[in-house]
Amino acid sequence: MKRLSAIGLLAAVTAASAFAQAAHAQRCMTAGGWGTGAFEGFASFMAEAAMKNSAKARLGDDVKIGAVKKKCEPKGLFVECTARARACR
Secondary structure, three states, X not given: OHHHHHHHHHHHHHHHHHXXXXXXXXXXXXXXXXXXXXXXXXXHHHHHHHHHHHHHHHHOOXXXXXXXXXXXXXXXXXXXEEEEEXXXX
């Protein structure tokens, strides 16, 4: 009976530590940024830079950024762009 309890305890501790490591390993968020400019290329660049700065500020310099989703539209004389991506540490 003691052997069965020891095996059960060992299995529970192993499962708990594996779960804790998995939960600690990936910390993700959706980062976003906004940019404006006279040309779409510049506005898009500014939006991506703002998004990357936001992710680095929250998750640190070793952040990994996924595929970027951009949306640009004209606003008067300028172009306004937003950029979003999943960022994980």
